Amino acid sequence: MRALTRFSLALLALAAANVFGQADSHPLAQRRWFEARTAHFHTYSCGSTQEVARLTARLEQFRDAYSSLAGAEAVASPPIVVMAYPDHASMKAYIPLYQGKPASLEAFFIRGSDENTIVLPLSGAASLETIFHEYTHLLMRHNDAFWPIWLKEGMAEIYGTFEVTGAHGARIGNPLAHHLRLLAREPMMPLKHLLEVKHDSPEYNEREHQGILYAQSWLLTHYLMLGNNGSRRTGFGQFTGLLRQGQSSERAFTNTFRTTLSGMERELRGYLGRERFEPLALRVGADLTAPRPMATRGLLPVEVWFRLGDQLLRVHRFENAEACFLQARKLSPSSPLPCEGLGLLAAERDQSTQALHWLGEALERGSVSFLAHFEYAREKFDASATTPGWHSRLEGEKAADIRSELHKSLALMPDFGPAHHLLGVFEFIQRDDLAGAVQHLQRAIQLEPENQGYVISLAQAQLEKEGPETARRTLEPLRLPYVEARVRARAEELIKEMGTGTKR
Numbered sequence: 079m080r081a082l083t084r085f086s087l088a089l090l091a092l093a094a095a096n097v098f099g100q101a102d103s104h105p106l107a108q109r110r111w112f113e114a115r116t117a118h119f120h121t122y123s124c125g126s127t128q129e130v131a132r133l134t135a136r137l138e139q140f141r142d143a144y145s146s147l148a149g150a151e152a153v154a155s156p157p158i159v160v161m162a163y164p165d166h167a168s169m170k171a172y173i174p175l176y177q178g179k180p181a182s183l184e185a186f187f188i189r190g191s192d193e194n195t196i197v198l199p200l201s202g203a204a205s206l207e208t209i210f211h212e213y214t215h216l217l218m219r220h221n222d223a224f225w226p227i228w229l230k231e232g233m234a235e236i237y238g239t240f241e242v243t244g245a246h247g248a249r250i251g252n253p254l255a256h257h258l259r260l261l262a263r264e265p266m267m268p269l270k271h272l273l274e275v276k277h278d279s280p281e282y283n284e285r286e287h288q289g290i291l292y293a294q295s296w297l298l299t300h301y302l303m304l305g306n307n308g309s310r311r312t313g314f315g316q317f318t319g320l321l322r323q324g325q326s327s328e329r330a331f332t333n334t335f336r337t338t339l340s341g342m343e344r345e346l347r348g349y350l351g352r353e354r355f356e357p358l359a360l361r362v363g364a365d366l367t368a369p370r371p372m373a374t375r376g377l378l379p380v381e382v383w384f385r386l387g388d389q390l391l392r393v394h395r396f397e398n399a400e401a402c403f404l405q406a407r408k409l410s411p412s413s414p415l416p417c418e419g420l421g422l423l424a425a426e427r428d429q430s431t432q433a434l435h436w437l438g439e440a441l442e443r444g445s446v447s448f449l450a451h452f453e454y455a456r457e458k459f460d461a462s463a464t465t466p467g468w469h470s471r472l473e474g475e476k477a478a479d480i481r482s483e484l485h486k487s488l489a490l491m492p493d494f495g496p497a498h499h500l501l502g503v504f505e506f507i508q509r510d511d512l513a514g515a516v517q518h519l520q521r522a523i524q525l526e527p528e529n530q531g532y533v534i535s536l537a538q539a540q541l542e543k544e545g546p547e548t549a550r551r552t553l554e555p556l557r558l559p560y561v562e563a564r565v566r567a568r569a570e571e572l573i574k575e576m577g578t579g580t581k582r
Contacts, residue, residue, distance in 0.1 A: 228295040495522045
Protein backbone atom coordinates (compact mmCIF):
# COMPACT_ATOMS: atom_id res chain seq x y z
CA MET A 79 0.00 0.00 0.00
CA ARG A 80 3.01 2.27 0.10
CA ALA A 81 2.14 5.38 -1.93
CA LEU A 82 -1.30 3.89 -2.67
CA THR A 83 -3.44 5.10 0.22
CA ARG A 84 -4.37 8.61 1.21
CA PHE A 85 -7.00 10.13 3.44
CA SER A 86 -9.82 12.13 1.90
CA LEU A 87 -9.97 14.20 5.12
CA ALA A 88 -7.15 16.69 4.75
CA LEU A 89 -7.29 17.95 8.36
CA LEU A 90 -5.97 14.72 9.85
CA ALA A 91 -2.45 14.89 11.18
CA LEU A 92 -1.70 11.29 12.05
CA ALA A 93 0.51 10.61 15.04
CA ALA A 94 2.28 7.53 16.35
CA ALA A 95 0.04 5.09 18.23
CA ASN A 96 0.46 3.08 21.41
CA VAL A 97 0.75 -0.67 21.08
CA PHE A 98 -2.36 -2.64 22.06
CA GLY A 99 -0.12 -5.40 23.27
CA GLN A 100 -2.59 -8.11 24.29
CA ALA A 101 -5.43 -9.76 22.40
CA ASP A 102 -7.96 -8.74 25.05
CA SER A 103 -7.27 -5.11 24.13
CA HIS A 104 -9.36 -5.86 21.04
CA PRO A 105 -12.65 -6.97 22.63
CA LEU A 106 -14.40 -6.69 19.27
CA ALA A 107 -12.25 -9.52 17.91
CA GLN A 108 -13.99 -11.90 20.30
CA ARG A 109 -17.41 -11.20 18.78
CA ARG A 110 -19.05 -12.97 15.84
CA TRP A 111 -17.95 -11.22 12.65
CA PHE A 112 -19.38 -11.78 9.20
CA GLU A 113 -18.81 -10.61 5.66
CA ALA A 114 -21.75 -9.30 3.60
CA ARG A 115 -21.22 -8.94 -0.14
CA THR A 116 -23.38 -6.91 -2.47
CA ALA A 117 -22.66 -5.96 -6.08
CA HIS A 118 -20.13 -3.23 -5.25
CA PHE A 119 -19.45 -3.38 -1.51
CA HIS A 120 -17.71 -5.88 0.78
CA THR A 121 -18.91 -5.18 4.32
CA TYR A 122 -17.35 -6.58 7.50
CA SER A 123 -19.24 -6.25 10.76
CA CYS A 124 -20.03 -7.78 14.13
CA GLY A 125 -23.28 -5.84 14.36
CA SER A 126 -26.82 -6.63 13.31
CA THR A 127 -27.28 -8.33 9.93
CA GLN A 128 -30.45 -6.32 9.36
CA GLU A 129 -28.64 -3.03 10.00
CA VAL A 130 -25.85 -4.05 7.62
CA ALA A 131 -28.44 -4.89 4.95
CA ARG A 132 -30.02 -1.43 5.31
CA LEU A 133 -26.61 0.26 5.18
CA THR A 134 -25.41 -1.57 2.07
CA ALA A 135 -28.74 -0.92 0.34
CA ARG A 136 -28.27 2.83 0.90
CA LEU A 137 -24.72 2.67 -0.43
CA GLU A 138 -25.78 0.69 -3.51
CA GLN A 139 -28.59 3.19 -4.14
CA PHE A 140 -26.14 6.09 -4.06
CA ARG A 141 -23.76 4.35 -6.44
CA ASP A 142 -26.56 3.36 -8.83
CA ALA A 143 -27.96 6.88 -8.90
CA TYR A 144 -24.56 8.43 -9.59
CA SER A 145 -23.65 5.84 -12.26
CA SER A 146 -27.00 6.34 -13.99
CA LEU A 147 -26.43 10.11 -14.10
CA ALA A 148 -22.71 10.01 -14.97
CA GLY A 149 -22.93 7.43 -17.75
CA ALA A 150 -19.65 7.37 -19.65
CA GLU A 151 -18.14 9.81 -17.14
CA ALA A 152 -18.26 7.18 -14.39
CA VAL A 153 -14.80 5.91 -13.45
CA ALA A 154 -14.07 2.31 -12.46
CA SER A 155 -12.50 1.69 -9.09
CA PRO A 156 -11.43 -1.26 -6.95
CA PRO A 157 -14.02 -2.69 -4.52
CA ILE A 158 -15.32 -0.60 -1.64
CA VAL A 159 -14.66 -2.24 1.71
CA VAL A 160 -16.96 -1.21 4.55
CA MET A 161 -15.96 -1.69 8.19
CA ALA A 162 -19.30 -1.34 10.01
CA TYR A 163 -18.89 -1.21 13.78
CA PRO A 164 -21.87 -1.67 16.10
CA ASP A 165 -21.57 1.86 17.50
CA HIS A 166 -19.14 4.77 17.75
CA ALA A 167 -17.69 3.61 21.08
CA SER A 168 -16.61 0.28 19.60
CA MET A 169 -15.13 2.05 16.56
CA LYS A 170 -12.99 4.41 18.63
CA ALA A 171 -9.93 2.14 18.82
CA TYR A 172 -9.77 2.05 15.00
CA ILE A 173 -10.05 5.77 14.27
CA PRO A 174 -7.04 7.80 13.01
CA LEU A 175 -5.10 9.66 15.67
CA TYR A 176 -4.93 13.43 15.83
CA GLN A 177 -2.37 14.87 18.27
CA GLY A 178 -2.04 11.43 19.87
CA LYS A 179 -5.76 10.86 20.47
CA PRO A 180 -8.57 9.39 18.35
CA ALA A 181 -9.73 12.11 15.97
CA SER A 182 -13.23 13.52 16.35
CA LEU A 183 -14.82 11.70 13.43
CA GLU A 184 -18.30 10.26 13.14
CA ALA A 185 -17.22 8.25 10.10
CA PHE A 186 -14.45 8.42 7.52
CA PHE A 187 -13.42 7.28 4.06
CA ILE A 188 -9.93 6.00 3.22
CA ARG A 189 -9.21 6.38 -0.47
CA GLY A 190 -6.65 4.07 -2.04
CA SER A 191 -5.66 2.67 -5.40
CA ASP A 192 -5.93 -0.88 -4.10
CA GLU A 193 -9.01 -0.52 -1.92
CA ASN A 194 -11.38 2.23 -0.85
CA THR A 195 -12.51 1.81 2.74
CA ILE A 196 -15.56 3.22 4.50
CA VAL A 197 -15.43 3.13 8.30
CA LEU A 198 -18.58 3.97 10.24
CA PRO A 199 -20.86 2.93 13.09
CA LEU A 200 -24.14 1.19 12.28
CA SER A 201 -25.96 3.43 14.76
CA GLY A 202 -26.28 7.04 13.62
CA ALA A 203 -27.61 7.81 10.16
CA ALA A 204 -25.85 11.21 10.17
CA SER A 205 -22.56 9.44 9.43
CA LEU A 206 -23.81 8.55 5.94
CA GLU A 207 -23.73 12.23 5.00
CA THR A 208 -19.97 12.19 5.64
CA ILE A 209 -19.58 8.97 3.65
CA PHE A 210 -21.60 10.22 0.69
CA HIS A 211 -19.48 13.41 0.71
CA GLU A 212 -16.21 11.49 0.54
CA TYR A 213 -17.57 8.89 -1.89
CA THR A 214 -18.50 11.77 -4.22
CA HIS A 215 -14.84 12.82 -4.32
CA LEU A 216 -13.94 9.31 -5.48
CA LEU A 217 -16.67 9.14 -8.10
CA MET A 218 -15.85 12.58 -9.52
CA ARG A 219 -12.09 12.18 -9.48
CA HIS A 220 -11.83 12.52 -13.27
CA ASN A 221 -12.15 16.27 -12.55
CA ASP A 222 -9.66 16.19 -9.67
CA ALA A 223 -6.71 17.73 -11.52
CA PHE A 224 -8.41 20.95 -12.60
CA TRP A 225 -11.54 21.54 -10.51
CA PRO A 226 -10.84 24.16 -7.82
CA ILE A 227 -11.26 23.29 -4.15
CA TRP A 228 -14.53 25.22 -3.77
CA LEU A 229 -16.22 23.21 -6.52
CA LYS A 230 -14.90 19.84 -5.33
CA GLU A 231 -16.07 20.45 -1.78
CA GLY A 232 -19.28 22.22 -2.77
CA MET A 233 -20.31 19.37 -5.08
CA ALA A 234 -19.45 16.78 -2.41
CA GLU A 235 -21.56 18.64 0.15
CA ILE A 236 -24.53 18.72 -2.21
CA TYR A 237 -24.29 15.02 -3.06
CA GLY A 238 -23.78 14.24 0.63
CA THR A 239 -27.49 14.93 1.27
CA PHE A 240 -28.54 12.19 -1.16
CA GLU A 241 -31.88 10.52 -0.45
CA VAL A 242 -34.13 8.20 -2.43
CA THR A 243 -37.62 9.52 -3.22
CA GLY A 244 -38.99 6.66 -5.31
CA ALA A 245 -38.18 3.75 -7.57
CA HIS A 246 -36.51 6.02 -10.13
CA GLY A 247 -36.24 9.21 -8.12
CA ALA A 248 -33.69 10.71 -5.76
CA ARG A 249 -32.89 14.11 -4.32
CA ILE A 250 -29.67 15.99 -3.60
CA GLY A 251 -28.97 19.53 -2.45
CA ASN A 252 -31.06 19.72 0.71
CA PRO A 253 -30.15 22.78 2.83
CA LEU A 254 -27.43 22.15 5.40
CA ALA A 255 -28.36 23.77 8.68
CA HIS A 256 -24.82 23.87 10.10
CA HIS A 257 -23.57 25.80 7.07
CA LEU A 258 -26.47 28.24 7.22
CA ARG A 259 -25.87 28.90 10.93
CA LEU A 260 -22.20 29.61 10.26
CA LEU A 261 -22.95 31.88 7.28
CA ALA A 262 -25.45 33.80 9.41
CA ARG A 263 -22.84 34.70 12.03
CA GLU A 264 -19.58 34.95 10.04
CA PRO A 265 -18.73 37.11 7.01
CA MET A 266 -18.03 35.33 3.74
CA MET A 267 -14.51 35.46 2.34
CA PRO A 268 -14.04 37.54 -0.85
CA LEU A 269 -15.00 35.45 -3.86
CA LYS A 270 -11.59 36.05 -5.47
CA HIS A 271 -10.01 34.51 -2.38
CA LEU A 272 -12.38 31.52 -2.42
CA LEU A 273 -11.61 30.76 -6.07
CA GLU A 274 -7.87 30.71 -5.33
CA VAL A 275 -7.91 28.28 -2.36
CA LYS A 276 -5.65 25.28 -3.01
CA HIS A 277 -4.73 22.12 -1.13
CA ASP A 278 -1.84 23.85 0.63
CA SER A 279 -3.86 26.96 1.58
CA PRO A 280 -4.46 27.70 5.29
CA GLU A 281 -8.21 27.81 4.63
CA TYR A 282 -8.12 24.17 3.59
CA ASN A 283 -5.79 22.89 6.30
CA GLU A 284 -6.34 25.03 9.40
CA ARG A 285 -9.37 24.10 11.45
CA GLU A 286 -10.37 27.66 12.32
CA HIS A 287 -10.72 28.53 8.63
CA GLN A 288 -12.29 25.33 7.32
CA GLY A 289 -15.84 26.05 8.44
CA ILE A 290 -16.40 29.11 6.28
CA LEU A 291 -14.58 27.48 3.33
CA TYR A 292 -16.92 24.49 3.30
CA ALA A 293 -20.00 26.58 4.03
CA GLN A 294 -19.32 29.13 1.31
CA SER A 295 -18.27 26.44 -1.18
CA TRP A 296 -21.59 24.71 -0.55
CA LEU A 297 -23.52 27.98 -0.93
CA LEU A 298 -21.82 28.98 -4.19
CA THR A 299 -22.19 25.53 -5.74
CA HIS A 300 -25.80 25.29 -4.58
CA TYR A 301 -26.60 28.67 -6.12
CA LEU A 302 -24.98 27.84 -9.45
CA MET A 303 -26.63 24.41 -9.59
CA LEU A 304 -30.06 25.18 -8.16
CA GLY A 305 -30.55 28.94 -7.82
CA ASN A 306 -32.78 30.78 -10.29
CA ASN A 307 -34.43 27.47 -11.23
CA GLY A 308 -31.09 25.97 -12.23
CA SER A 309 -30.53 28.49 -15.04
CA ARG A 310 -26.76 28.41 -14.54
CA ARG A 311 -26.39 24.65 -14.11
CA THR A 312 -25.35 24.02 -17.70
CA GLY A 313 -22.43 26.39 -17.18
CA PHE A 314 -20.52 23.76 -15.21
CA GLY A 315 -19.61 21.95 -18.43
CA GLN A 316 -18.22 25.14 -19.99
CA PHE A 317 -16.44 26.05 -16.77
CA THR A 318 -14.77 22.62 -16.65
CA GLY A 319 -13.80 22.90 -20.32
CA LEU A 320 -12.12 26.27 -19.81
CA LEU A 321 -10.23 24.94 -16.79
CA ARG A 322 -9.03 22.01 -18.89
CA GLN A 323 -7.69 24.50 -21.43
CA GLY A 324 -5.59 26.12 -18.72
CA GLN A 325 -7.62 29.21 -17.85
CA SER A 326 -7.32 30.38 -14.25
CA SER A 327 -10.23 29.68 -11.95
CA GLU A 328 -11.19 33.36 -11.87
CA ARG A 329 -11.03 33.87 -15.62
CA ALA A 330 -12.91 30.64 -16.39
CA PHE A 331 -15.53 31.60 -13.79
CA THR A 332 -16.21 35.10 -15.14
CA ASN A 333 -16.13 33.89 -18.76
CA THR A 334 -18.61 31.12 -18.01
CA PHE A 335 -21.10 32.89 -15.78
CA ARG A 336 -20.89 36.27 -17.55
CA THR A 337 -20.53 38.37 -14.43
CA THR A 338 -17.88 40.07 -12.35
CA LEU A 339 -16.81 38.59 -9.04
CA SER A 340 -18.36 41.52 -7.17
CA GLY A 341 -21.58 40.98 -9.09
CA MET A 342 -21.62 37.30 -8.13
CA GLU A 343 -20.95 38.21 -4.50
CA ARG A 344 -24.09 40.39 -4.51
CA GLU A 345 -26.10 37.55 -6.04
CA LEU A 346 -24.76 35.13 -3.47
CA ARG A 347 -25.64 37.40 -0.54
CA GLY A 348 -29.13 37.81 -1.97
CA TYR A 349 -29.52 34.03 -2.35
CA LEU A 350 -28.45 33.51 1.26
CA GLY A 351 -30.81 36.24 2.47
CA ARG A 352 -33.86 34.77 0.72
CA GLU A 353 -33.42 31.52 2.70
CA ARG A 354 -34.97 29.37 -0.03
CA PHE A 355 -32.71 26.45 -0.87
CA GLU A 356 -34.62 24.05 -3.07
CA PRO A 357 -33.09 20.59 -3.59
CA LEU A 358 -32.57 19.02 -6.99
CA ALA A 359 -34.87 16.15 -7.98
CA LEU A 360 -33.10 13.45 -10.00
CA ARG A 361 -34.66 10.98 -12.39
CA VAL A 362 -32.53 7.86 -12.86
CA GLY A 363 -32.85 4.80 -15.04
CA ALA A 364 -32.01 2.26 -12.34
CA ASP A 365 -34.70 1.03 -9.95
CA LEU A 366 -33.37 2.36 -6.67
CA THR A 367 -35.90 0.46 -4.59
CA ALA A 368 -35.15 -2.95 -6.10
CA PRO A 369 -34.05 -5.61 -3.59
CA ARG A 370 -30.29 -5.80 -3.16
CA PRO A 371 -28.98 -9.37 -3.13
CA MET A 372 -26.60 -9.81 -0.20
CA ALA A 373 -24.52 -12.92 0.46
CA THR A 374 -23.16 -13.41 3.98
CA ARG A 375 -20.65 -15.73 5.56
CA GLY A 376 -19.05 -15.95 8.98
CA LEU A 377 -15.41 -14.92 9.37
CA LEU A 378 -12.75 -17.15 10.87
CA PRO A 379 -10.81 -15.65 13.82
CA VAL A 380 -7.70 -15.22 11.65
CA GLU A 381 -9.77 -13.20 9.15
CA VAL A 382 -11.15 -10.98 11.91
CA TRP A 383 -7.67 -10.17 13.20
CA PHE A 384 -6.43 -9.55 9.66
CA ARG A 385 -9.31 -7.19 8.86
CA LEU A 386 -8.84 -5.18 12.06
CA GLY A 387 -5.09 -5.02 11.45
CA ASP A 388 -5.57 -3.99 7.83
CA GLN A 389 -7.79 -1.10 8.83
CA LEU A 390 -5.32 0.03 11.50
CA LEU A 391 -2.56 -0.14 8.89
CA ARG A 392 -4.57 2.13 6.59
CA VAL A 393 -4.92 4.79 9.30
CA HIS A 394 -1.18 4.56 10.04
CA ARG A 395 -1.53 2.99 13.48
CA PHE A 396 1.31 0.65 12.61
CA GLU A 397 2.14 -0.82 16.03
CA ASN A 398 -1.49 -1.69 16.66
CA ALA A 399 -1.77 -3.24 13.21
CA GLU A 400 1.32 -5.35 13.85
CA ALA A 401 -0.18 -6.64 17.10
CA CYS A 402 -3.28 -7.78 15.18
CA PHE A 403 -1.26 -9.54 12.47
CA LEU A 404 0.90 -11.31 15.05
CA GLN A 405 -2.21 -12.48 16.90
CA ALA A 406 -3.61 -13.76 13.60
CA ARG A 407 -0.36 -15.66 12.98
CA LYS A 408 -0.50 -17.15 16.46
CA LEU A 409 -4.06 -18.39 15.83
CA SER A 410 -3.41 -19.73 12.33
CA PRO A 411 0.29 -20.21 11.52
CA SER A 412 -0.41 -21.75 8.10
CA SER A 413 -2.72 -19.00 6.83
CA PRO A 414 -1.36 -16.56 4.22
CA LEU A 415 -3.33 -13.65 5.77
CA PRO A 416 -0.97 -12.80 8.68
CA CYS A 417 2.00 -12.94 6.30
CA GLU A 418 0.20 -10.61 3.87
CA GLY A 419 -0.48 -8.17 6.68
CA LEU A 420 3.09 -8.22 7.99
CA GLY A 421 4.44 -7.89 4.42
CA LEU A 422 2.23 -4.90 3.61
CA LEU A 423 3.14 -3.32 6.93
CA ALA A 424 6.86 -3.78 6.20
CA ALA A 425 6.38 -2.23 2.75
CA GLU A 426 4.60 0.74 4.32
CA ARG A 427 7.56 1.13 6.69
CA ASP A 428 10.03 0.94 3.75
CA GLN A 429 11.50 -2.28 5.15
CA SER A 430 12.11 -4.00 1.82
CA THR A 431 13.85 -7.15 3.06
CA GLN A 432 11.10 -7.90 5.57
CA ALA A 433 8.41 -7.07 3.02
CA LEU A 434 9.84 -9.55 0.50
CA HIS A 435 10.17 -12.21 3.20
CA TRP A 436 6.58 -11.95 4.47
CA LEU A 437 4.98 -11.44 1.06
CA GLY A 438 6.95 -14.39 -0.31
CA GLU A 439 5.64 -16.48 2.61
CA ALA A 440 2.09 -15.37 1.84
CA LEU A 441 2.40 -16.35 -1.83
CA GLU A 442 3.90 -19.73 -0.96
CA ARG A 443 0.92 -20.35 1.31
CA GLY A 444 -1.53 -19.74 -1.50
CA SER A 445 -2.43 -16.07 -1.16
CA VAL A 446 -5.17 -14.91 -3.52
CA SER A 447 -4.59 -11.23 -2.76
CA PHE A 448 -3.98 -9.09 -5.83
CA LEU A 449 -2.25 -6.57 -3.57
CA ALA A 450 0.18 -9.16 -2.19
CA HIS A 451 1.19 -10.18 -5.73
CA PHE A 452 1.57 -6.53 -6.73
CA GLU A 453 3.59 -5.46 -3.69
CA TYR A 454 5.88 -8.49 -4.06
CA ALA A 455 6.51 -7.54 -7.71
CA ARG A 456 7.08 -3.90 -6.80
CA GLU A 457 9.54 -4.74 -4.05
CA LYS A 458 11.42 -7.02 -6.51
CA PHE A 459 11.36 -4.27 -9.14
CA ASP A 460 12.62 -1.62 -6.70
CA ALA A 461 15.38 -3.94 -5.51
CA SER A 462 16.56 -4.39 -9.12
CA ALA A 463 17.32 -0.67 -9.56
CA THR A 464 20.94 0.05 -10.49
CA THR A 465 20.65 3.24 -8.44
CA PRO A 466 17.47 4.46 -6.67
CA GLY A 467 14.88 5.23 -9.32
CA TRP A 468 16.99 4.01 -12.28
CA HIS A 469 16.33 0.66 -13.91
CA SER A 470 17.86 -1.30 -16.76
CA ARG A 471 16.72 -4.41 -18.59
CA LEU A 472 16.51 -7.57 -16.48
CA GLU A 473 17.28 -11.05 -17.76
CA GLY A 474 16.01 -14.54 -17.10
CA GLU A 475 14.26 -15.48 -13.87
CA LYS A 476 14.35 -11.98 -12.35
CA ALA A 477 12.36 -10.53 -15.23
CA ALA A 478 10.01 -13.52 -15.45
CA ASP A 479 9.24 -13.34 -11.71
CA ILE A 480 8.24 -9.66 -11.76
CA ARG A 481 6.19 -10.03 -14.95
CA SER A 482 4.44 -13.14 -13.64
CA GLU A 483 3.45 -11.55 -10.32
CA LEU A 484 2.05 -8.46 -12.04
CA HIS A 485 0.00 -10.59 -14.41
CA LYS A 486 -1.32 -12.58 -11.43
CA SER A 487 -2.26 -9.35 -9.69
CA LEU A 488 -4.20 -8.16 -12.74
CA ALA A 489 -5.87 -11.53 -13.21
CA LEU A 490 -7.24 -11.17 -9.69
CA MET A 491 -8.09 -7.46 -10.05
CA PRO A 492 -8.24 -6.27 -13.69
CA ASP A 493 -9.09 -2.68 -12.69
CA PHE A 494 -6.03 -2.14 -10.50
CA GLY A 495 -4.34 0.98 -11.87
CA PRO A 496 -0.93 0.71 -10.15
CA ALA A 497 -0.38 -2.83 -11.50
CA HIS A 498 -1.17 -1.66 -15.05
CA HIS A 499 1.24 1.25 -14.55
CA LEU A 500 4.08 -0.83 -13.14
CA LEU A 501 3.65 -3.50 -15.82
CA GLY A 502 3.70 -0.77 -18.48
CA VAL A 503 6.89 0.73 -17.03
CA PHE A 504 8.45 -2.72 -16.72
CA GLU A 505 7.68 -3.64 -20.35
CA PHE A 506 9.02 -0.27 -21.50
CA ILE A 507 12.32 -0.95 -19.74
CA GLN A 508 12.47 -4.53 -21.03
CA ARG A 509 11.69 -3.41 -24.64
CA ASP A 510 10.09 -6.82 -25.33
CA ASP A 511 6.52 -5.57 -25.73
CA LEU A 512 6.33 -1.81 -26.28
CA ALA A 513 2.79 -2.05 -27.65
CA GLY A 514 1.74 -3.82 -24.45
CA ALA A 515 3.53 -1.19 -22.38
CA VAL A 516 1.53 1.58 -24.05
CA GLN A 517 -1.73 -0.29 -23.58
CA HIS A 518 -1.13 -0.92 -19.87
CA LEU A 519 -0.16 2.71 -19.27
CA GLN A 520 -3.24 3.97 -21.09
CA ARG A 521 -5.41 1.68 -18.97
CA ALA A 522 -3.73 2.94 -15.79
CA ILE A 523 -4.62 6.52 -16.77
CA GLN A 524 -8.24 5.52 -17.43
CA LEU A 525 -8.46 3.93 -13.99
CA GLU A 526 -6.67 6.73 -12.14
CA PRO A 527 -7.16 9.92 -14.17
CA GLU A 528 -6.04 12.00 -11.22
CA ASN A 529 -2.54 10.47 -11.25
CA GLN A 530 -0.68 12.86 -13.57
CA GLY A 531 2.59 10.99 -13.18
CA TYR A 532 1.17 8.10 -15.20
CA VAL A 533 1.00 10.41 -18.24
CA ILE A 534 4.77 10.96 -18.04
CA SER A 535 5.33 7.19 -18.18
CA LEU A 536 2.99 6.86 -21.16
CA ALA A 537 4.78 9.60 -23.09
CA GLN A 538 8.14 7.92 -22.54
CA ALA A 539 6.80 4.61 -23.88
CA GLN A 540 5.15 6.37 -26.82
CA LEU A 541 8.39 8.14 -27.66
CA GLU A 542 10.07 4.78 -28.05
CA LYS A 543 7.17 3.01 -29.79
CA GLU A 544 5.47 5.71 -31.89
CA GLY A 545 7.86 8.64 -32.08
CA PRO A 546 8.13 12.19 -30.72
CA GLU A 547 4.93 13.61 -32.21
CA THR A 548 2.67 11.20 -30.35
CA ALA A 549 4.65 11.62 -27.13
CA ARG A 550 4.54 15.42 -27.45
CA ARG A 551 0.74 15.41 -27.87
CA THR A 552 0.47 13.33 -24.70
CA LEU A 553 2.72 15.70 -22.76
CA GLU A 554 1.19 19.01 -23.90
CA PRO A 555 -1.72 18.96 -21.37
CA LEU A 556 0.84 18.58 -18.57
CA ARG A 557 2.20 22.06 -19.34
CA LEU A 558 -1.04 23.71 -18.17
CA PRO A 559 -1.13 25.71 -14.92
CA TYR A 560 -3.36 23.32 -12.95
CA VAL A 561 -0.83 20.46 -13.27
CA GLU A 562 1.31 19.64 -10.23
CA ALA A 563 4.54 21.67 -10.45
CA ARG A 564 6.84 18.64 -10.27
CA VAL A 565 4.98 16.84 -13.06
CA ARG A 566 4.80 20.00 -15.17
CA ALA A 567 8.56 20.51 -14.87
CA ARG A 568 9.23 16.91 -15.92
CA ALA A 569 6.92 17.29 -18.94
CA GLU A 570 8.74 20.46 -19.99
CA GLU A 571 12.07 18.66 -19.61
CA LEU A 572 10.95 15.75 -21.81
CA ILE A 573 9.56 18.03 -24.51
CA LYS A 574 12.83 19.93 -24.54
CA GLU A 575 14.81 16.67 -24.85
CA MET A 576 12.64 15.59 -27.78
CA GLY A 577 13.42 18.87 -29.48
CA THR A 578 17.13 18.11 -29.23
CA GLY A 579 16.76 14.45 -30.20
CA THR A 580 17.78 13.22 -26.74
CA LYS A 581 16.18 10.13 -25.19
CA ARG A 582 16.19 9.09 -21.55
